[in-house]
Amino acid sequence: MVFRLSSGDFSAFKLLGYIGILYGLMSIFAYSIIHMKHIKPLDFDAPSDRFSEARAVEHIRKLSKEIDGRQEGRPGLMEAAGYIKTQLETIAERAGPSMRIEIEESLVAGSFNMLFLGHGISLAYRNHTNIIMRVSSTDSQDTDPSVLVNGHFDSTVGSPGAGDCASCVASMIEIARLMVDSGSVPPRPIIFLFNGAEELFLLGAHGFVTTHKWSDTVGAFINVEASGTGGPDLVCQSGPGSWPSFVYAQSAIYPMAHSTAQDIFHVIPGDTDYRILAEDYGEIPGLDIIFLLGGYFYHTSQDTVERLLPGSIQARGENLFSLINAFSSSSKLQKTYERVPQMEPNQIEDQRAVFFDYLTWFLIFYSRRASLVLHSLPIIIFFLVPFFLRLPTIGLHSWCMAFCDFMKGMLFHTIGIILAIILPIVFAIMRLLFSSYAMSWFGHPHLAYLMFSPCSFAGLLIPGIVWRRFPLSQKSSVLKIPEEALYDEASFWGAFGLYAFIAMAYLVAGLSGGFLSFFSSVFMLLAWISFCLSAKFFGPQSLKSVAAYVTPLVPYLVYCVCFFGFLVQFLIEKMGMMGSLPHPYGYFVPDVIVAAVVGISTGLCMGPVVPVAGRWLSRSSIIQFLLHLSLLALAISSQFFPYSMAAPKRVVLQHTVRTADASQIVESSFDFSVVDSNALPFLFKYAPEAAKELQIGSELSFENTSHSLQSSWLASFPVSLLFSGSLKFPARSDDILKQYRYFPQLSSYNQPTFSSTGSRKVYLELFLGSLKEVWVAVLNITGPLSNWSFADNLLPVPEMITSGAPSYICRLSGSSSDNWTFWLEANSSEPLRVNVAVLDQHLVEASRKLKGLFPIWVDVIAYSSFLSSYVF
Secondary structure, eight states: OOOOOOHHHHHHHHHHHHHHHHHHHHHHHHHHHHTTTTOOOOOTTSOTTSOOHHHHHHHHHIIIIISOOOSTTSHHHHHHHHHHHHHHHHHHTTOOTTEEEEEEEEEEEEEEEEEETTEEEEEEEEEEEEEEEEEEETTOOTTSOEEEEEEEOOOOTTOOOIIIIIHHHHHHHHHHHHHHHTTOOOSSOEEEEEESOSTTTSHHHHHHHHHOTTGGGEEEEEEEEESSSEEEEEEEEEESSSHHHHHHHHHOSSOOBBHHHHHHGGGSSOOOTHIIIIIISOOOOEEEEEEEEOTTSTTSTTOOGGGSOTTHHHHHHHHHHHHHHHHHHOTTOOOHHHHGGGGSGGGOOOTTOEEEEETTTEEEEEOHHHHHHHTTHHHHHHHHHHHHHTTTOOOHHHHHHHHHHHHHHHHHHHHHHHHHHHHHHHHHHHHHHTOSSSOTTTTOHHHHHHHHHHHHHHHHHHHHHHHTTSOOSSOHHHHTOOHHHHHHHHHHHHHHHHHHHHHHHHHHHTOSTTHHHHHHHHHHHHHHHHHHHHHHHHOTTSHHHHHHHHHHHHHHHHHHHHHHHHHHHHHHHHTTSSOOOOTTGGGTHHHHHHHHHHHHHHHHHHTTTHHHHHHHHOSHHHHHHHHHHHHHHHHHHTTSOSOBTTBOEEEEEEEEEEESSSSOEEEEEEEEEESSSSOHHHHHHSOHHHHHHTTOOTTOOOTTSEEOOGGGGGGGTTGGGGOOSOEEEEOOSHHHHHHOSOOOEEEEEEEEEEOTTSOEEEEEEEEOTTOSSEEEEEEEEESSEEEESSGGGOOOOOEEOSTTOEEEEEEEEOOOSSOEEEEEEESSSSOOEEEEEEEEOOOOHHHHHHHHTSOTTEEEEEEEEEEEEEEO
């Protein structure tokens, strides 16, 4: 087959090459920004009045490497608390005479209800440790309004927690040192809260805000978190009101914030202490600042100090120090009782302010009121332009004809955007139909761009082939304007109108993400003016005129490439833990999502260029080339394995022990689950040693293997609802009986009492047996439950876990030599059924051996779960 290219094709490929080079350079630049290459970390010998990443990293090394495990129930958690307190006391010894430093170790307890991942649970806790440091001037009073800086030092099961969140704690210690060594006495008190129970569903922050004497003085807070090991330290949530984000805009050294993040944050599984402080209990104005890259290692054994992205902690530290000074100097800093009268809904100003950083160089901030004006301007221009294009002839008829053509141009551009999303989805599904595994891009994010960006760009260009054959309402002969100019005009203003309508739609919906389409419209307008001026000198057919159009767009395009590059990277990393949906359709979901997001990104990054460049690029030869490029990338992708040590597959191994009383085992099994679309048969296919240990045949048949019931995963509820296709394998009980003398047991410690209304109250005691490293105990109560002693006698939203019966879930945590005691009230004579699950982090030899048989690209989260059932 011979391909014959016309001179127009050669020009088109030349332009495509130039555009490819431009976007390639922008991508390299965006990569350096996203991965903090432009931030130089300061070493140990940095001046004492500067924040030093190296000094902070030394604290991270101690907390995550030298201390073995900072999980609730393990000795390392108290060792970490001791280390933090010692460091703070050492810093306090160097404080000058004008500075007062108070350090407390606080044990917190409480109980409350919450919705987590959309599911109702109750939480009861005791003996969780918070370390608190208050820095103030000697003239300050205990009741002065203060600024709270919060970070947690506990980590989740099986993770060293270098990023999440030793990096937060280390940054706070280094900032405390900086304040003292620089003699920087804060205008208002600063409270550093090192809380020891965030991973157990925000308990440390709840304990502080509900019980501590200083909680009522907090006028603003900064919550420091990590969902990875570095990268942009993004402001993901801000409020109540716009004051916190305004302070951030004024003071951040390296601003990293998007108001659109708050629009989508609640879609992501998880929560932070921001919820407790700003929403559920405190209603304190504050910021939620989170490391978002390095999500491959989040909550895994790979979250080590070696995985931290250099420069990230330096940028965080410098931002935090500046923010603390700005908040403590603000005249709007107020205590709780001073703030309450201003919290009426009609008095909260600018709840949905718009703000975003430009490549961490500066931050643009404007109020909700200003956005109403600014974001309306493009749509106003879109409606007014048809009047002025035909000057001096102005009339309703000419306006209608021009506007009709603009709407046709908008329709074609919209179809292009839709095709830019649909084609990558089609290609993703095609690949999965001929591949033995999904998510080939997981460990190789560049593959996602290679597979989906070319076909997405092709989809964007396809309508252009038909566009110039589509009749316009305006007649070239009547207007004495070349037909090509009319097509270019309608194409541009149609695309402009689409982005203007998107900006308006965000505004009407009350969301803050419309700034992207608003600035797209602004820069497109500047580019069109440049193009029209250039066309007078070089003609509209010249590539120089295209260059004149693209050049003013470059600042916007750079931002777009950076924004969507970060979004795609973040999404790909999180796809390894977003949950597994039932097959067969669940197998396609992650690839379809990534393909769609890459399609959206390509459509919005390339879309503003197409109205002018499409005249050259909307050719069958270009579209065929792009589609073949995607097909080649799809073929190449099958040679890449999804996982590696740098992008591990998450596997949950639960050694399930069902007991009948404190000393009898009914059943022992190894239960496995995964949290992405490559199911357990895929895992055991590529983990032959583990498969052999579990006596899975070489044919990998699971027909005789039992499926693990959802009720077996009660200890990790509601996170366990992200699991599907779990399998269960028999395990020996010998090791368990050798390791444990007693198992958890629930019993009555008093006779039931009856009320005059017929209700019955039973008094129960939970004995945790001789378990070694208890993380949490979970109660699942079904039956006629009408009240209980938890959460101020309030029941949570009931759940449906087994057999459709309403269940009430309560999680108990906190080490103590005392048993848990509580009462349950039933409103009828029907029995109350209580299922108990206790998660112990200690592994018997058989579990440790099985965990060690998996390849290095598998990160196994392993623990033991003791299950028992009771009727009262």
